[in-house]
Amino acid sequence: MSPWSQSDFYLRLDDLAFLFDLKTDKIKKELSSLQIETVSGQGKTHVKPEGVRRYLEHKGFKYQSQVISFQMLKGGVSKTTSCLNIGLRAAMYGFRVLFMDLDQQANLSFALGVDDLEVPVFINVLEKKISMQNAVIPIVEEQIGLLPSNLNNSVIERVLLNGTKNLGRVVKAPLEEVQGSYDLILIDTSPSLSALNTAVTCASDLVILPINPDKFTLFGAQKHLADLDQIREDFDLDLEIKLLFTKYDGREAASEAYFNQCLELFGNKMIRSFVRQTTEIKNTIASGKTIYDSKGNAKSDYDRVSRDILGIW
Ligand SMILES: Nc1ncnc2c1ncn2[C@@H]1O[C@H](COP(=O)(O)OP(=O)(O)OP(=O)(O)O)[C@@H](O)[C@H]1O
Ligand SMILES: [Mg+2]
Known part of the structure:
Protein backbone atom coordinates (compact mmCIF):
# COMPACT_ATOMS: atom_id res chain seq x y z
CA MET A 1 0.00 0.00 0.00
CA LYS A 62 19.86 10.90 23.31
CA TYR A 63 16.65 9.88 21.55
CA GLN A 64 13.88 11.01 23.84
CA SER A 65 10.23 10.27 23.43
CA GLN A 66 8.12 13.26 22.52
CA VAL A 67 4.60 14.04 21.30
CA ILE A 68 4.36 17.09 19.03
CA SER A 69 1.15 18.45 17.56
CA PHE A 70 0.78 20.93 14.73
CA GLN A 71 -2.09 23.29 15.29
CA MET A 72 -3.48 26.62 14.10
CA LEU A 73 -7.08 27.70 13.85
CA LYS A 74 -6.31 29.43 10.55
CA GLY A 75 -6.26 27.06 7.57
CA GLY A 76 -3.53 26.58 4.98
CA VAL A 77 -0.59 27.78 7.10
CA SER A 78 1.63 24.62 6.60
CA LYS A 79 0.54 22.41 9.50
CA THR A 80 0.46 19.28 7.35
CA THR A 81 3.55 20.21 5.31
CA SER A 82 5.55 20.82 8.49
CA CYS A 83 4.29 17.70 10.26
CA LEU A 84 5.17 15.57 7.22
CA ASN A 85 8.60 16.99 6.48
CA ILE A 86 9.79 17.18 10.08
CA GLY A 87 8.66 13.58 10.58
CA LEU A 88 10.34 12.32 7.41
CA ARG A 89 13.59 14.04 8.36
CA ALA A 90 13.39 12.68 11.90
CA ALA A 91 13.06 9.18 10.42
CA MET A 92 16.24 9.80 8.39
CA TYR A 93 17.97 10.83 11.62
CA GLY A 94 17.08 7.48 13.13
CA PHE A 95 13.90 8.35 15.05
CA ARG A 96 11.04 5.87 15.08
CA VAL A 97 8.16 8.08 14.01
CA LEU A 98 4.41 7.72 14.38
CA PHE A 99 2.26 10.10 12.34
CA MET A 100 -1.23 10.57 13.70
CA ASP A 101 -3.63 12.21 11.28
CA LEU A 102 -6.49 13.82 13.18
CA ASP A 103 -7.72 16.05 10.39
CA GLN A 104 -10.72 14.56 8.60
CA GLN A 105 -9.44 16.19 5.37
CA ALA A 106 -6.66 13.57 5.61
CA ASN A 107 -4.02 15.50 3.67
CA LEU A 108 -1.23 13.93 5.72
CA SER A 109 -2.57 10.44 5.00
CA PHE A 110 -2.75 11.24 1.26
CA ALA A 111 0.81 12.57 1.31
CA LEU A 112 1.95 9.31 2.91
CA GLY A 113 0.06 7.31 0.29
CA VAL A 114 -3.02 6.24 2.27
CA ASP A 115 -6.25 7.25 0.57
CA ASP A 116 -8.86 4.81 1.77
CA LEU A 117 -12.34 5.09 3.30
CA GLU A 118 -12.17 1.52 4.65
CA VAL A 119 -9.07 1.79 6.87
CA PRO A 120 -9.56 2.16 10.64
CA VAL A 121 -9.17 5.75 11.82
CA PHE A 122 -9.28 7.54 15.15
CA ILE A 123 -13.08 7.40 15.55
CA ASN A 124 -12.82 3.59 15.55
CA VAL A 125 -10.13 3.75 18.25
CA LEU A 126 -12.21 6.23 20.26
CA GLU A 127 -15.24 3.94 20.07
CA LYS A 128 -13.04 1.00 21.08
CA LYS A 129 -13.74 -0.91 17.84
CA ILE A 130 -9.98 -1.41 17.35
CA SER A 131 -6.87 -0.88 19.43
CA MET A 132 -4.52 1.96 18.55
CA GLN A 133 -1.77 -0.59 17.93
CA ASN A 134 -3.84 -2.46 15.34
CA ALA A 135 -5.05 0.71 13.65
CA VAL A 136 -1.53 1.96 12.88
CA ILE A 137 -0.37 1.26 9.31
CA PRO A 138 3.35 0.60 8.87
CA ILE A 139 4.68 3.00 6.23
CA VAL A 140 8.18 1.64 6.75
CA GLU A 141 8.36 -1.46 8.95
CA GLU A 142 9.51 -0.65 12.52
CA GLN A 143 10.40 2.91 11.58
CA ILE A 144 7.43 4.95 10.38
CA GLY A 145 3.81 4.32 11.30
CA LEU A 146 0.63 6.17 10.43
CA LEU A 147 -2.74 6.33 12.10
CA PRO A 148 -4.58 7.54 9.01
CA SER A 149 -7.63 9.74 8.78
CA ASN A 150 -10.59 10.04 6.45
CA LEU A 151 -14.06 11.56 6.45
CA ASN A 152 -15.31 8.93 8.93
CA ASN A 153 -13.56 11.08 11.56
CA SER A 154 -16.04 13.89 10.92
CA VAL A 155 -18.30 12.59 13.74
CA ILE A 156 -15.58 12.77 16.41
CA GLU A 157 -16.58 16.26 17.45
CA ARG A 158 -20.20 15.23 18.02
CA VAL A 159 -19.12 12.20 20.04
CA LEU A 160 -16.84 14.35 22.19
CA LEU A 161 -19.39 17.09 22.77
CA ASN A 162 -22.34 14.77 23.51
CA GLY A 163 -20.51 12.20 25.57
CA THR A 164 -18.90 12.01 28.94
CA LYS A 165 -15.36 11.46 27.71
CA ASN A 166 -12.47 13.02 29.59
CA LEU A 167 -10.71 15.25 27.05
CA GLY A 168 -7.53 14.94 29.05
CA ARG A 169 -7.39 11.22 28.20
CA VAL A 170 -9.14 10.92 24.81
CA VAL A 171 -5.93 11.12 22.75
CA LYS A 172 -3.39 10.58 25.51
CA ALA A 173 -4.64 7.13 26.54
CA PRO A 174 -4.45 5.51 23.05
CA LEU A 175 -1.01 7.06 22.56
CA GLU A 176 0.21 5.48 25.78
CA GLU A 177 -0.60 2.10 24.22
CA VAL A 178 1.96 2.59 21.44
CA GLN A 179 4.40 5.12 22.85
CA GLY A 180 7.03 2.48 23.63
CA SER A 181 7.38 1.66 19.92
CA TYR A 182 8.17 5.25 18.81
CA ASP A 183 10.50 8.09 19.74
CA LEU A 184 8.46 10.76 18.08
CA ILE A 185 4.70 11.04 17.72
CA LEU A 186 3.56 13.81 15.38
CA ILE A 187 -0.09 14.81 15.27
CA ASP A 188 -1.62 16.76 12.40
CA THR A 189 -4.85 18.59 13.21
CA SER A 190 -7.67 20.48 11.53
CA PRO A 191 -7.71 24.30 11.53
CA SER A 192 -9.94 24.84 14.56
CA LEU A 193 -10.24 25.15 18.33
CA SER A 194 -12.25 21.93 18.46
CA ALA A 195 -12.77 19.66 21.45
CA LEU A 196 -10.60 17.11 19.62
CA ASN A 197 -7.79 19.65 19.43
CA THR A 198 -8.15 20.28 23.17
CA ALA A 199 -7.67 16.52 23.65
CA VAL A 200 -4.65 16.67 21.30
CA THR A 201 -3.16 19.50 23.37
CA CYS A 202 -3.59 17.41 26.52
CA ALA A 203 -1.57 14.61 24.87
CA SER A 204 1.20 16.92 23.56
CA ASP A 205 4.58 17.75 25.04
CA LEU A 206 5.01 20.45 22.41
CA VAL A 207 2.51 22.31 20.23
CA ILE A 208 3.88 23.93 17.09
CA LEU A 209 1.84 26.73 15.54
CA PRO A 210 2.93 27.48 11.97
CA ILE A 211 2.50 31.15 11.00
CA ASN A 212 2.73 32.95 7.66
CA PRO A 213 3.51 36.54 6.73
CA ASP A 214 -0.01 37.94 6.81
CA LYS A 215 -2.07 39.74 9.42
CA PHE A 216 -4.83 37.09 9.58
CA THR A 217 -2.33 34.44 10.60
CA LEU A 218 -0.89 36.69 13.29
CA PHE A 219 -4.37 37.35 14.62
CA GLY A 220 -5.09 33.61 14.48
CA ALA A 221 -1.86 32.82 16.32
CA GLN A 222 -2.74 35.22 19.14
CA LYS A 223 -6.21 33.70 19.53
CA HIS A 224 -4.82 30.17 19.37
CA LEU A 225 -2.12 30.96 21.94
CA ALA A 226 -4.73 32.38 24.33
CA ASP A 227 -6.77 29.19 23.91
CA LEU A 228 -3.72 26.98 24.58
CA ASP A 229 -2.93 28.98 27.73
CA GLN A 230 -6.47 28.36 28.94
CA ILE A 231 -6.23 24.61 28.23
CA ARG A 232 -2.86 24.47 29.95
CA GLU A 233 -4.41 26.06 33.03
CA ASP A 234 -7.66 24.00 32.97
CA PHE A 235 -5.83 20.69 32.65
CA ASP A 236 -2.69 21.68 34.58
CA LEU A 237 -0.42 20.74 31.66
CA ASP A 238 3.35 20.86 31.39
CA LEU A 239 3.19 22.08 27.80
CA GLU A 240 5.69 23.79 25.54
CA ILE A 241 4.48 26.00 22.69
CA LYS A 242 6.52 27.16 19.70
CA LEU A 243 5.72 29.16 16.60
CA LEU A 244 7.22 28.22 13.25
CA PHE A 245 7.36 30.87 10.54
CA THR A 246 6.71 29.37 7.08
CA LYS A 247 6.16 30.70 3.54
CA TYR A 248 8.78 33.40 4.11
CA ASP A 249 9.23 35.24 0.81
CA GLY A 250 12.63 36.93 0.63
CA ARG A 251 11.51 39.02 -2.37
CA GLU A 252 8.87 40.78 -0.29
CA ALA A 253 9.78 43.30 2.41
CA ALA A 254 6.56 42.29 4.19
CA SER A 255 7.94 38.83 5.07
CA GLU A 256 10.90 40.27 6.95
CA ALA A 257 8.68 42.86 8.64
CA TYR A 258 6.22 40.15 9.78
CA PHE A 259 9.03 37.90 10.96
CA ASN A 260 10.49 40.73 13.06
CA GLN A 261 7.04 41.59 14.39
CA CYS A 262 6.58 37.94 15.43
CA LEU A 263 9.94 37.98 17.21
CA GLU A 264 8.75 41.00 19.17
CA LEU A 265 5.28 39.63 19.87
CA PHE A 266 6.17 36.03 20.68
CA GLY A 267 9.80 36.33 21.88
CA ASN A 268 11.46 33.03 22.67
CA LYS A 269 8.38 31.04 21.63
CA MET A 270 9.53 31.69 18.04
CA ILE A 271 11.67 29.01 16.40
CA ARG A 272 14.59 31.08 15.04
CA SER A 273 14.89 29.16 11.78
CA PHE A 274 12.09 29.61 9.24
CA VAL A 275 10.84 27.99 6.05
CA ARG A 276 10.88 29.89 2.79
CA GLN A 277 8.12 29.96 0.19
CA THR A 278 9.03 27.43 -2.50
CA THR A 279 7.28 25.51 -5.25
CA GLU A 280 9.33 22.36 -4.44
CA ILE A 281 6.90 21.48 -1.65
CA LYS A 282 3.93 20.90 -3.95
CA ASN A 283 6.13 19.30 -6.61
CA THR A 284 7.58 16.67 -4.29
CA ILE A 285 4.15 15.63 -2.98
CA ALA A 286 2.98 15.15 -6.56
CA SER A 287 6.11 13.15 -7.46
CA GLY A 288 5.95 10.78 -4.46
CA LYS A 289 9.51 11.76 -3.43
CA THR A 290 10.67 13.60 -0.34
CA ILE A 291 12.04 17.15 -0.38
CA TYR A 292 15.28 15.63 0.95
CA ASP A 293 16.07 14.03 -2.43
CA SER A 294 16.89 17.47 -3.85
CA LYS A 295 19.23 20.20 -2.71
CA GLY A 296 16.77 23.11 -2.71
CA ASN A 297 15.54 25.58 -0.09
CA ALA A 298 12.79 23.24 1.11
CA LYS A 299 15.37 20.65 2.10
CA SER A 300 17.77 23.02 3.85
CA ASP A 301 14.97 24.90 5.64
CA TYR A 302 13.10 21.85 6.93
CA ASP A 303 16.38 20.14 7.81
CA ARG A 304 17.39 23.11 9.98
CA VAL A 305 13.91 23.40 11.52
CA SER A 306 13.81 19.64 12.24
CA ARG A 307 17.22 19.77 13.91
CA ASP A 308 16.19 22.82 15.97
CA ILE A 309 13.07 21.07 17.19
CA LEU A 310 14.70 17.71 17.84
CA GLY A 311 17.84 19.23 19.36
CA ILE A 312 20.22 17.65 16.84
CA TRP A 313 23.32 19.88 16.74
N1 LIG B 1 6.99 26.74 2.35
C1 LIG B 1 6.02 26.62 1.45
N2 LIG B 1 6.15 27.15 0.23
C2 LIG B 1 5.17 27.03 -0.71
N3 LIG B 1 4.02 26.40 -0.53
C3 LIG B 1 3.81 25.86 0.69
C4 LIG B 1 4.78 25.92 1.74
N4 LIG B 1 4.28 25.27 2.81
C5 LIG B 1 3.06 24.82 2.45
N5 LIG B 1 2.77 25.17 1.18
C6 LIG B 1 1.53 24.91 0.44
O1 LIG B 1 0.48 25.62 1.08
C7 LIG B 1 -0.72 24.86 1.06
C8 LIG B 1 -1.20 24.66 2.50
O2 LIG B 1 -0.24 23.89 3.18
P1 LIG B 1 -0.68 22.78 4.23
O3 LIG B 1 -1.69 21.88 3.61
O4 LIG B 1 0.54 22.19 4.80
O5 LIG B 1 -1.39 23.73 5.29
P2 LIG B 1 -2.33 23.29 6.51
O6 LIG B 1 -2.10 24.30 7.58
O7 LIG B 1 -2.12 21.88 6.85
O8 LIG B 1 -3.77 23.49 5.83
P3 LIG B 1 -5.19 23.02 6.45
O9 LIG B 1 -5.51 24.04 7.49
O10 LIG B 1 -6.11 23.06 5.28
O11 LIG B 1 -5.00 21.66 7.02
C9 LIG B 1 -0.39 23.53 0.37
O12 LIG B 1 -0.76 23.66 -0.97
C10 LIG B 1 1.12 23.45 0.49
O13 LIG B 1 1.71 22.71 -0.57
MG1 LIG C 1 -3.49 20.33 6.95
Whole structure:
Protein backbone atom coordinates (compact mmCIF):
# COMPACT_ATOMS: atom_id res chain seq x y z
CA MET A 1 0.00 0.00 0.00
CA SER A 2 2.83 2.38 0.88
CA PRO A 3 4.55 4.19 -2.01
CA TRP A 4 7.73 4.43 0.06
CA SER A 5 10.62 2.06 0.40
CA GLN A 6 13.18 1.89 3.18
CA SER A 7 15.85 3.48 1.00
CA ASP A 8 13.74 6.66 0.69
CA PHE A 9 14.70 7.30 4.31
CA TYR A 10 18.43 6.73 4.09
CA LEU A 11 20.41 9.85 5.03
CA ARG A 12 22.92 11.19 2.53
CA LEU A 13 26.47 10.80 3.80
CA ASP A 14 27.27 14.41 2.85
CA ASP A 15 24.32 15.58 4.99
CA LEU A 16 25.77 13.70 7.97
CA ALA A 17 29.25 15.07 7.23
CA PHE A 18 27.80 18.61 7.01
CA LEU A 19 26.24 18.17 10.45
CA PHE A 20 29.62 17.56 12.07
CA ASP A 21 31.59 19.82 9.73
CA LEU A 22 33.66 16.85 8.51
CA LYS A 23 34.92 15.85 5.06
CA THR A 24 33.00 12.86 3.66
CA ASP A 25 36.19 10.72 3.57
CA LYS A 26 36.78 11.38 7.24
CA ILE A 27 33.24 10.52 8.32
CA LYS A 28 33.29 7.41 6.12
CA LYS A 29 36.38 6.17 7.97
CA GLU A 30 34.77 6.95 11.32
CA LEU A 31 31.61 5.06 10.35
CA SER A 32 33.67 2.13 9.17
CA SER A 33 35.59 2.03 12.46
CA LEU A 34 32.22 1.87 14.25
CA GLN A 35 31.12 -0.87 11.83
CA ILE A 36 28.29 1.30 10.54
CA GLU A 37 27.38 0.34 6.99
CA THR A 38 27.14 2.85 4.12
CA VAL A 39 25.15 2.22 0.94
CA SER A 40 26.42 3.47 -2.42
CA GLY A 41 24.59 3.78 -5.71
CA GLN A 42 23.98 6.26 -8.54
CA GLY A 43 26.99 8.32 -7.46
CA LYS A 44 25.68 8.90 -3.93
CA THR A 45 26.45 7.36 -0.57
CA HIS A 46 23.83 6.99 2.13
CA VAL A 47 23.60 5.81 5.72
CA LYS A 48 20.63 3.76 6.93
CA PRO A 49 18.56 5.23 9.77
CA GLU A 50 19.76 2.59 12.26
CA GLY A 51 23.36 3.50 11.34
CA VAL A 52 22.63 7.22 11.76
CA ARG A 53 21.10 6.42 15.13
CA ARG A 54 24.17 4.52 16.27
CA TYR A 55 26.43 7.33 15.05
CA LEU A 56 24.44 10.11 16.76
CA GLU A 57 24.28 8.08 19.98
CA HIS A 58 28.04 7.58 19.73
CA LYS A 59 28.34 11.40 19.52
CA GLY A 60 26.27 11.71 22.71
CA PHE A 61 22.78 12.34 21.31
CA LYS A 62 19.86 10.90 23.31
CA TYR A 63 16.65 9.88 21.55
CA GLN A 64 13.88 11.01 23.84
CA SER A 65 10.23 10.27 23.43
CA GLN A 66 8.12 13.26 22.52
CA VAL A 67 4.60 14.04 21.30
CA ILE A 68 4.36 17.09 19.03
CA SER A 69 1.15 18.45 17.56
CA PHE A 70 0.78 20.93 14.73
CA GLN A 71 -2.09 23.29 15.29
CA MET A 72 -3.48 26.62 14.10
CA LEU A 73 -7.08 27.70 13.85
CA LYS A 74 -6.31 29.43 10.55
CA GLY A 75 -6.26 27.06 7.57
CA GLY A 76 -3.53 26.58 4.98
CA VAL A 77 -0.59 27.78 7.10
CA SER A 78 1.63 24.62 6.60
CA LYS A 79 0.54 22.41 9.50
CA THR A 80 0.46 19.28 7.35
CA THR A 81 3.55 20.21 5.31
CA SER A 82 5.55 20.82 8.49
CA CYS A 83 4.29 17.70 10.26
CA LEU A 84 5.17 15.57 7.22
CA ASN A 85 8.60 16.99 6.48
CA ILE A 86 9.79 17.18 10.08
CA GLY A 87 8.66 13.58 10.58
CA LEU A 88 10.34 12.32 7.41
CA ARG A 89 13.59 14.04 8.36
CA ALA A 90 13.39 12.68 11.90
CA ALA A 91 13.06 9.18 10.42
CA MET A 92 16.24 9.80 8.39
CA TYR A 93 17.97 10.83 11.62
CA GLY A 94 17.08 7.48 13.13
CA PHE A 95 13.90 8.35 15.05
CA ARG A 96 11.04 5.87 15.08
CA VAL A 97 8.16 8.08 14.01
CA LEU A 98 4.41 7.72 14.38
CA PHE A 99 2.26 10.10 12.34
CA MET A 100 -1.23 10.57 13.70
CA ASP A 101 -3.63 12.21 11.28
CA LEU A 102 -6.49 13.82 13.18
CA ASP A 103 -7.72 16.05 10.39
CA GLN A 104 -10.72 14.56 8.60
CA GLN A 105 -9.44 16.19 5.37
CA ALA A 106 -6.66 13.57 5.61
CA ASN A 107 -4.02 15.50 3.67
CA LEU A 108 -1.23 13.93 5.72
CA SER A 109 -2.57 10.44 5.00
CA PHE A 110 -2.75 11.24 1.26
CA ALA A 111 0.81 12.57 1.31
CA LEU A 112 1.95 9.31 2.91
CA GLY A 113 0.06 7.31 0.29
CA VAL A 114 -3.02 6.24 2.27
CA ASP A 115 -6.25 7.25 0.57
CA ASP A 116 -8.86 4.81 1.77
CA LEU A 117 -12.34 5.09 3.30
CA GLU A 118 -12.17 1.52 4.65
CA VAL A 119 -9.07 1.79 6.87
CA PRO A 120 -9.56 2.16 10.64
CA VAL A 121 -9.17 5.75 11.82
CA PHE A 122 -9.28 7.54 15.15
CA ILE A 123 -13.08 7.40 15.55
CA ASN A 124 -12.82 3.59 15.55
CA VAL A 125 -10.13 3.75 18.25
CA LEU A 126 -12.21 6.23 20.26
CA GLU A 127 -15.24 3.94 20.07
CA LYS A 128 -13.04 1.00 21.08
CA LYS A 129 -13.74 -0.91 17.84
CA ILE A 130 -9.98 -1.41 17.35
CA SER A 131 -6.87 -0.88 19.43
CA MET A 132 -4.52 1.96 18.55
CA GLN A 133 -1.77 -0.59 17.93
CA ASN A 134 -3.84 -2.46 15.34
CA ALA A 135 -5.05 0.71 13.65
CA VAL A 136 -1.53 1.96 12.88
CA ILE A 137 -0.37 1.26 9.31
CA PRO A 138 3.35 0.60 8.87
CA ILE A 139 4.68 3.00 6.23
CA VAL A 140 8.18 1.64 6.75
CA GLU A 141 8.36 -1.46 8.95
CA GLU A 142 9.51 -0.65 12.52
CA GLN A 143 10.40 2.91 11.58
CA ILE A 144 7.43 4.95 10.38
CA GLY A 145 3.81 4.32 11.30
CA LEU A 146 0.63 6.17 10.43
CA LEU A 147 -2.74 6.33 12.10
CA PRO A 148 -4.58 7.54 9.01
CA SER A 149 -7.63 9.74 8.78
CA ASN A 150 -10.59 10.04 6.45
CA LEU A 151 -14.06 11.56 6.45
CA ASN A 152 -15.31 8.93 8.93
CA ASN A 153 -13.56 11.08 11.56
CA SER A 154 -16.04 13.89 10.92
CA VAL A 155 -18.30 12.59 13.74
CA ILE A 156 -15.58 12.77 16.41
CA GLU A 157 -16.58 16.26 17.45
CA ARG A 158 -20.20 15.23 18.02
CA VAL A 159 -19.12 12.20 20.04
CA LEU A 160 -16.84 14.35 22.19
CA LEU A 161 -19.39 17.09 22.77
CA ASN A 162 -22.34 14.77 23.51
CA GLY A 163 -20.51 12.20 25.57
CA THR A 164 -18.90 12.01 28.94
CA LYS A 165 -15.36 11.46 27.71
CA ASN A 166 -12.47 13.02 29.59
CA LEU A 167 -10.71 15.25 27.05
CA GLY A 168 -7.53 14.94 29.05
CA ARG A 169 -7.39 11.22 28.20
CA VAL A 170 -9.14 10.92 24.81
CA VAL A 171 -5.93 11.12 22.75
CA LYS A 172 -3.39 10.58 25.51
CA ALA A 173 -4.64 7.13 26.54
CA PRO A 174 -4.45 5.51 23.05
CA LEU A 175 -1.01 7.06 22.56
CA GLU A 176 0.21 5.48 25.78
CA GLU A 177 -0.60 2.10 24.22
CA VAL A 178 1.96 2.59 21.44
CA GLN A 179 4.40 5.12 22.85
CA GLY A 180 7.03 2.48 23.63
CA SER A 181 7.38 1.66 19.92
CA TYR A 182 8.17 5.25 18.81
CA ASP A 183 10.50 8.09 19.74
CA LEU A 184 8.46 10.76 18.08
CA ILE A 185 4.70 11.04 17.72
CA LEU A 186 3.56 13.81 15.38
CA ILE A 187 -0.09 14.81 15.27
CA ASP A 188 -1.62 16.76 12.40
CA THR A 189 -4.85 18.59 13.21
CA SER A 190 -7.67 20.48 11.53
CA PRO A 191 -7.71 24.30 11.53
CA SER A 192 -9.94 24.84 14.56
CA LEU A 193 -10.24 25.15 18.33
CA SER A 194 -12.25 21.93 18.46
CA ALA A 195 -12.77 19.66 21.45
CA LEU A 196 -10.60 17.11 19.62
CA ASN A 197 -7.79 19.65 19.43
CA THR A 198 -8.15 20.28 23.17
CA ALA A 199 -7.67 16.52 23.65
CA VAL A 200 -4.65 16.67 21.30
CA THR A 201 -3.16 19.50 23.37
CA CYS A 202 -3.59 17.41 26.52
CA ALA A 203 -1.57 14.61 24.87
CA SER A 204 1.20 16.92 23.56
CA ASP A 205 4.58 17.75 25.04
CA LEU A 206 5.01 20.45 22.41
CA VAL A 207 2.51 22.31 20.23
CA ILE A 208 3.88 23.93 17.09
CA LEU A 209 1.84 26.73 15.54
CA PRO A 210 2.93 27.48 11.97
CA ILE A 211 2.50 31.15 11.00
CA ASN A 212 2.73 32.95 7.66
CA PRO A 213 3.51 36.54 6.73
CA ASP A 214 -0.01 37.94 6.81
CA LYS A 215 -2.07 39.74 9.42
CA PHE A 216 -4.83 37.09 9.58
CA THR A 217 -2.33 34.44 10.60
CA LEU A 218 -0.89 36.69 13.29
CA PHE A 219 -4.37 37.35 14.62
CA GLY A 220 -5.09 33.61 14.48
CA ALA A 221 -1.86 32.82 16.32
CA GLN A 222 -2.74 35.22 19.14
CA LYS A 223 -6.21 33.70 19.53
CA HIS A 224 -4.82 30.17 19.37
CA LEU A 225 -2.12 30.96 21.94
CA ALA A 226 -4.73 32.38 24.33
CA ASP A 227 -6.77 29.19 23.91
CA LEU A 228 -3.72 26.98 24.58
CA ASP A 229 -2.93 28.98 27.73
CA GLN A 230 -6.47 28.36 28.94
CA ILE A 231 -6.23 24.61 28.23
CA ARG A 232 -2.86 24.47 29.95
CA GLU A 233 -4.41 26.06 33.03
CA ASP A 234 -7.66 24.00 32.97
CA PHE A 235 -5.83 20.69 32.65
CA ASP A 236 -2.69 21.68 34.58
CA LEU A 237 -0.42 20.74 31.66
CA ASP A 238 3.35 20.86 31.39
CA LEU A 239 3.19 22.08 27.80
CA GLU A 240 5.69 23.79 25.54
CA ILE A 241 4.48 26.00 22.69
CA LYS A 242 6.52 27.16 19.70
CA LEU A 243 5.72 29.16 16.60
CA LEU A 244 7.22 28.22 13.25
CA PHE A 245 7.36 30.87 10.54
CA THR A 246 6.71 29.37 7.08
CA LYS A 247 6.16 30.70 3.54
CA TYR A 248 8.78 33.40 4.11
CA ASP A 249 9.23 35.24 0.81
CA GLY A 250 12.63 36.93 0.63
CA ARG A 251 11.51 39.02 -2.37
CA GLU A 252 8.87 40.78 -0.29
CA ALA A 253 9.78 43.30 2.41
CA ALA A 254 6.56 42.29 4.19
CA SER A 255 7.94 38.83 5.07
CA GLU A 256 10.90 40.27 6.95
CA ALA A 257 8.68 42.86 8.64
CA TYR A 258 6.22 40.15 9.78
CA PHE A 259 9.03 37.90 10.96
CA ASN A 260 10.49 40.73 13.06
CA GLN A 261 7.04 41.59 14.39
CA CYS A 262 6.58 37.94 15.43
CA LEU A 263 9.94 37.98 17.21
CA GLU A 264 8.75 41.00 19.17
CA LEU A 265 5.28 39.63 19.87
CA PHE A 266 6.17 36.03 20.68
CA GLY A 267 9.80 36.33 21.88
CA ASN A 268 11.46 33.03 22.67
CA LYS A 269 8.38 31.04 21.63
CA MET A 270 9.53 31.69 18.04
CA ILE A 271 11.67 29.01 16.40
CA ARG A 272 14.59 31.08 15.04
CA SER A 273 14.89 29.16 11.78
CA PHE A 274 12.09 29.61 9.24
CA VAL A 275 10.84 27.99 6.05
CA ARG A 276 10.88 29.89 2.79
CA GLN A 277 8.12 29.96 0.19
CA THR A 278 9.03 27.43 -2.50
CA THR A 279 7.28 25.51 -5.25
CA GLU A 280 9.33 22.36 -4.44
CA ILE A 281 6.90 21.48 -1.65
CA LYS A 282 3.93 20.90 -3.95
CA ASN A 283 6.13 19.30 -6.61
CA THR A 284 7.58 16.67 -4.29
CA ILE A 285 4.15 15.63 -2.98
CA ALA A 286 2.98 15.15 -6.56
CA SER A 287 6.11 13.15 -7.46
CA GLY A 288 5.95 10.78 -4.46
CA LYS A 289 9.51 11.76 -3.43
CA THR A 290 10.67 13.60 -0.34
CA ILE A 291 12.04 17.15 -0.38
CA TYR A 292 15.28 15.63 0.95
CA ASP A 293 16.07 14.03 -2.43
CA SER A 294 16.89 17.47 -3.85
CA LYS A 295 19.23 20.20 -2.71
CA GLY A 296 16.77 23.11 -2.71
CA ASN A 297 15.54 25.58 -0.09
CA ALA A 298 12.79 23.24 1.11
CA LYS A 299 15.37 20.65 2.10
CA SER A 300 17.77 23.02 3.85
CA ASP A 301 14.97 24.90 5.64
CA TYR A 302 13.10 21.85 6.93
CA ASP A 303 16.38 20.14 7.81
CA ARG A 304 17.39 23.11 9.98
CA VAL A 305 13.91 23.40 11.52
CA SER A 306 13.81 19.64 12.24
CA ARG A 307 17.22 19.77 13.91
CA ASP A 308 16.19 22.82 15.97
CA ILE A 309 13.07 21.07 17.19
CA LEU A 310 14.70 17.71 17.84
CA GLY A 311 17.84 19.23 19.36
CA ILE A 312 20.22 17.65 16.84
CA TRP A 313 23.32 19.88 16.74
N1 LIG B 1 6.99 26.74 2.35
C1 LIG B 1 6.02 26.62 1.45
N2 LIG B 1 6.15 27.15 0.23
C2 LIG B 1 5.17 27.03 -0.71
N3 LIG B 1 4.02 26.40 -0.53
C3 LIG B 1 3.81 25.86 0.69
C4 LIG B 1 4.78 25.92 1.74
N4 LIG B 1 4.28 25.27 2.81
C5 LIG B 1 3.06 24.82 2.45
N5 LIG B 1 2.77 25.17 1.18
C6 LIG B 1 1.53 24.91 0.44
O1 LIG B 1 0.48 25.62 1.08
C7 LIG B 1 -0.72 24.86 1.06
C8 LIG B 1 -1.20 24.66 2.50
O2 LIG B 1 -0.24 23.89 3.18
P1 LIG B 1 -0.68 22.78 4.23
O3 LIG B 1 -1.69 21.88 3.61
O4 LIG B 1 0.54 22.19 4.80
O5 LIG B 1 -1.39 23.73 5.29
P2 LIG B 1 -2.33 23.29 6.51
O6 LIG B 1 -2.10 24.30 7.58
O7 LIG B 1 -2.12 21.88 6.85
O8 LIG B 1 -3.77 23.49 5.83
P3 LIG B 1 -5.19 23.02 6.45
O9 LIG B 1 -5.51 24.04 7.49
O10 LIG B 1 -6.11 23.06 5.28
O11 LIG B 1 -5.00 21.66 7.02
C9 LIG B 1 -0.39 23.53 0.37
O12 LIG B 1 -0.76 23.66 -0.97
C10 LIG B 1 1.12 23.45 0.49
O13 LIG B 1 1.71 22.71 -0.57
MG1 LIG C 1 -3.49 20.33 6.95
